[in-house]
Every structure is written in structure tokens, then in C-alpha cells.
Amino acid sequence: AAPCVGNSRLLFSVSAAFAGPLMRPAGLDSGGFHWRGDSSCGKTTALRVAASVYGGRDYLQRWRATDNGLEAMAAQHCDAVLCLDELAQLDSRVAGESAYMLANGQGKSRAGRTGAARPRSTWRILGLSAGEVGLAEHMAEAGKRTRAGQELRMIDLPADAGAGMGIFEELHGHANGGALSQHLTRTAETTFGTVGRAWLEHLTGNTEGLVRTLRERMDATEAELVPVSAAGQVQRVGRRFALVAVAGEMATEAGLTGWTTGAATAAVRRCMNAWIE
Numbered sequence: 001a002a003p004c005v006g007n008s009r010l011l012f013s014v015s016a017a018f019a020g021p022l023m024r025p026a027g028l029d030s031g032g033f034h035w036r037g038d039s040s041c042g043k044t045t046a047l048r049v050a051a052s053v054y055g056g057r058d059y060l061q062r063w064r065a066t067d068n069g070l071e072a073m074a075a076q077h078c079d080a081v082l083c084l085d086e087l088a089q090l091d092s093r094v095a096g097e098s099a100y101m102l103a104n105g106q107g108k109s110r111a112g113r114t115g116a117a118r119p120r121s122t123w124r125i126l127g128l129s130a131g132e133v134g135l136a137e138h139m140a141e142a143g144k145r146t147r148a149g150q151e152l153r154m155i156d157l158p159a160d161a162g163a164g165m166g167i168f169e170e171l172h173g174h175a176n177g178g179a180l181s182q183h184l185t186r187t188a189e190t191t192f193g194t195v196g197r198a199w200l201e202h203l204t205g206n207t208e209g210l211v212r213t214l215r216e217r218m219d220a221t222e223a224e225l226v227p228v229s230a231a232g233q234v235q236r237v238g239r240r241f242a243l244v245a246v247a248g249e250m251a252t253e254a255g256l257t258g259w260t261t262g263a264a265t266a267a268v269r270r271c272m273n274a275w276i277e
Contacts, residue, residue, distance in 0.1 A: 001195075001257045003184060004049065006170030009035070009161055010184075011259070011267035013046040013128060015248030017053035018199055020081035020126045022250075025211045026218060026243050030074075030105040030153075032127025033240075034087065036134045037159030041166035043130040045181045046159070047083045050128055052188035054080065054196035063098075063129070064089035070098055071107040071121050078123040087131030102127055103153030126240075127154065152237055158274050195256050202254045217249075218242045221265060225272055234276060241272045 004010035016033065023030070035043040051059040060083045061073055074082060082102070090098060101107065107121040134156040163169040165177040174180040203210070218239060225245065226238035248264025251257050257264075 003172050003180060005259060007168050008267040008270040009046050009159060009167040010049055011264055012244060012271045013050035014053060015244045015264045016126055016128050017050040017081045018251040019244045019247035021079050021200060021203060022214060022243060022247050023124050023126055024079060025214050028240060028243060030103045030125050031240055032129060033155045033157050034129040034134060035159040036131060036156050039132055041159050042177060042181050043159040043167060044085050045184050046167055047085055047128060047130050048188045049184055050081060051083045052192040054193060056192045057189055060085060062089060063087050070102060074102055074123045074125055075121045077125050082125045082127050084127060084129045087129060088133060099154045129154065152233060155237055155275060157271055198256055199251060217246045221245050225269055241268055244268050
């Protein structure tokens, strides 16, 4: 967690991992965020760091999968964060439908051997994705247009933090962004899962009043993040941004991050402003 300090994209990604188990008490439907950026800018590193909250190398998944495969992954990550890398590996003809399905929280209707409908898989996830192109651009390759609902369910965020170092703004003594990325990748492969277990133990040990407190904090944070004059689309997704910020702050208060109070909220604000711009 220490190298995340001063790096808004890393702080955001880890906070999103903490936000996964809070989707249900927050009253939010499935949805997610997509880091869009050039190759080697560090966006996969952001996913690896987020994934390390709960698991090792195998926790990070890839978009290259069938509909059935994506449904199974979503069901396995219910009430958690689902990290999906390399959007370009997903067939552009089905990209929009796949993203919409994940955010819709349920799989396709299918008939059983007798013709009767089989039970649908259902889930509630917070998705964290990455790719060199965004959803709209990827769909356009197949001549398809995105609907507003599809883009809002998977928010397209610029991975480049604008400091000339890809996703990074602070190198913490490393020679360059590549060196910091390698350090984080190696660390995530050897140190993982402990904080996720501690986070779940903290939440399950403090369930009384959780829903009320969480939603009150989200109300206050959303009011801070979303400009009064913001467009309707910004207001619709402001609550998801607010959840990520509150989750990061709650994990910090629980002693799990080592970050200063307000660091997660500041990172979310920076990322949200980059999306609005």
C-alpha cells in the first residue's frame, strides 16, 4: 500500500477492491471502471495491485472469454471486485453486450434438456478493467455504437495521470515508472490476500449500523465529488465514485492501508475530474 501514496490511479484501484464487498450494503447495482491507456503505461500494474487485496497472480482475469466464461467469473466474484485485463482480446462484436451483461448482474436465459428454463446465474460485482482502447472505440471496430447505459455501467477512465510517467505521479525512490511497476508486480506475486481477509473480518465484525453509516458517508462524499452543475450522466455515476472513496477511507480507518485520512477521497476526486474533462 505504501507505493500507492501520491499515485491517484493506484489509490483508486485499491479502494475499488475494498469497495467490492460494500456494493450490497450500499444499495448499488453492478458496474465498474475501465482504465484506458497506451501499452506499458502501467494500467495492468494497477489491476495487479488491486487484485492483490484478495489473491495472487490468478486473481487477475482476462477479457478473452466466452459468454459462459464471463458469467462464471462474475458469479465467482460476487460481492467482490472482478479485475479484467486486455479488453482488446474480447471480440469487438460482443464487447458491448458482454459489458452490459456483467453490469446487469445476471446471465442469459437458457433452456434445459426438457425445454424448461434453467436458473440464471446472478451476481453483484464492482468491475475493474484495463485496455488500450475504451469500450466505445472497441465496439466501433465492429461497426457497433455504444448506448449511454453501456458506457455509464463501465466508466472509461484515462490511465495516464498526466505526470509524464504513465499511471504514476510519485516514484518513491525508483528510477522510473517501469522500475516501480516491476517492484509492484513482484510484490503482488508474493504478498497478497492478507488485507482482504482482514477487511472482511472487520466488516463482518461491525455490521451493526453499517448500512446507515455507509450510505450517510456516501451522501456526503457524493455531494463533495459531483459538481452541482454536472450533467445528468455524471450525477448518475457519482454514487459509484463515492463508494470507492468511502471504502478507501473506511479501510484506512480500520488500520489496513497506512494512508492518511482523505488520501483515498482525493485520489477518487482526481480520477473523476479526469473523466469529466
